[in-house]
Amino acid sequence: MVDNRLFGVVFSLSVMEFLERITEIALSGAGICQEDAEEFVRLGPERIFQVLPYSERIRRHFKGDEVSLCSIVNAKSGLCGEDCTFCAQSVRYNTGAPTYPMVPAEKIVETALEARRWKAREFSIVTSGTKVAKKEDVATLERALRLMKEKAGIERCASLGILDKETLKRLKEAGLESYHHNLETSRSFFPKVCTTHSYEEDVQTVRAAKELGFYVCSGGIFGLGESWQDRIELAMTLRELDVDSVPINFLNPRPGTPLEGARYLTPRECLMIIALYRFILPQKSIIVCGGREVNLRDLQCLIFAAGANGMMIGNYLTTYGRPPEEDLRMLEDLGLKPRK
């Protein structure tokens, strides 16, 4: 036993040997197996400072020191008939979230140009609701995508719900490159999060986007009451679906939703979740999104050591993010740079 304390935690030789072994597995490109993932979470968040050198090594090996910045526009807000327990945009909860129909294409492009100014590499058009169905809304999206292709010089992503293949194809022809659709949590825990649509509908949406050749972005939201086993299960499902990018959101409890009283995750728990995902999905993009500021607080800058190679900048769907210039300065201070 090496009595090498940091933050009151004994750095144990056996832990270091375990981390060395699973890091070699991750560096080979294969993610760690279920058993190793379970042993990893048994280390506990209090050992995160022993984990960081290893998770950072994997991130740097596959993603270097460039950070993918993405940004979003809430293009259609509120009035969603679904009952996702965390969501302020559900019509079932009295949350005071803004409600408005699809914004004009010009407004979407304007927001994309703003994001570009903040060095965002990817911009996502996000709409509330089970799916975008109205013909005029799809037409607005096609127009926005064509204008963005012409003017914005930014990668075009969208998150429009459980879309059918025909609509996905139309948007692809209009210039859509990436499709975002979170599974939110594990299949086991999902019935506790949403009862108005099935997990399989979300899985089929991800599969359809993959089959159509989109760059697929699918992840989840943590702090909904799920267990570490659920967190491992979600990561394994995303690996099986071979998604390209995994957004990691941390619950920012919204007043009026069933989860308004939920406790925040601790910053070390958040870092441990990011590191777990880097070990299970070593080659994938791992993007820290919603809830970063309120859950990680002063430990935000450690997300990249934990294994993230991207983050969302600017505002979230119904809450504010911190000023982008603070995020760009944080990258500079860390010796990291926005990915072109």
Ligand code: SF4
């Ligand atoms: S997460 Fe999406 S589907 Fe669920 S309630 Fe919110 S807007 Fe609706």
